[in-house]
Amino acid sequence: MTLQVAPSGLLSAEQVASVLLSATLAPSTHNTQPWLFSSGPTGIEVHADPDRTLPVADPDRRELLLSCGAALFNLRTAIHATGVHPATSYFPRRGNPDLLALVRPRAAAATDRKLASLADAIPLRHTNRTPFTAKPVPSGALGALRHAAEVEHAWLPRLDADQLAGLKELIRESHRLQIEDPAFRSEWQRWTGRGRNRRDGVPFAAGGAVTADDTWVLRDYGGGSRALGAAPLVVVVGTFADLAIDRLRAGQAMQRVLLTATARGIDASFISQPVEVPAIRARLRDLLGGGLWPQIVLRLGYGAPVPRTPRRALEDVLVTPSPLSV
Secondary structure: OOOOOOOEOOEOHHHHHHHHHHHOOOOOHHHOOOEEEEEOOOOEEEEEOHHHOOOOOOOOOHHHHHHHHHHHHHHHHHHHHOOEEEEEEEOOOOOOOOEEEEEEEEEEOOOOHHHHHHHHHOOOOOEOOOOEOOOOOOHHHHHHHHHHHHHOOOEOOOOOHHHHHHHHHHHHHHHHHHHOOHHHHHHHHHHEEEOOOOOOOEEHHHOOOOOOOOOHHHHOOOOOOOOOOOOOEEEEEEEOOOOHHHHHHHHHHHHHHHHHHHHOOOEEEEEOHHHHOHHHHHHHHHHOOOOOEEEEEEEEEOEOOOOOOOOOOHHHOEOOOOHHHO
């Protein structure tokens, strides 16, 4: 059956299909890809897919919102690259928490050079779960990454040596708590180490066979002999509030940071444990000074080439548009 994608605003059906494919290239926890889209004459909707939640690792759907925010940023950026302004409203229908955003591509706009470069980076970005080399991230890159977060209403605080050492201990402790939980291990095993024929999850070749801990981030430091943050660079994306809209915005900030890194040839992956265990996340917030809610910890550096994780087909993530977009 031929996929039928409706045109939307100034975008043709072919352009809509293209920008939606860009949206699906966003990262997500365990590559669950917890998003759905719909297209109508006046707008493109971004929905959360409630069937792709992680009830153990993500019981409050915080990481689901980060993932969908990343997809939304890809969508906005790809639309902008066509010369159309992606006017975006968040949670446009009260009472429907799964309808996350409505993007209306209805006005022409001059293409911003920096955004165009990020659009070019979308198909190049992929999570690199391998240990990173000792090659440091250039000092000038941190300012660009921090600016990328701030443009999307999030912050990338610079951690001092004591904070980095404290973060390392929080990673260890949260890892221990998670692997001691049979329910967590079972959920993780359902989504990792998958075969080649799957369109979701983390396949063996992309790092799905590693333990459910991200402890390779510690192995990068010779078993802890070097201070965390020397190489690779470790940063935290944070927000001043922790409501659903803040988490959705944090996902967009995270993706803008990741694409900014990709455009500079820098690899990235996620250190999830300290933000997935609520008690540890609270301690991480205190470690950062108490003013920011940590949303995700990123590891940035240079790793060995790895294959990209698979993606669901476009027809699998399309749903019937609501009256908002028709």
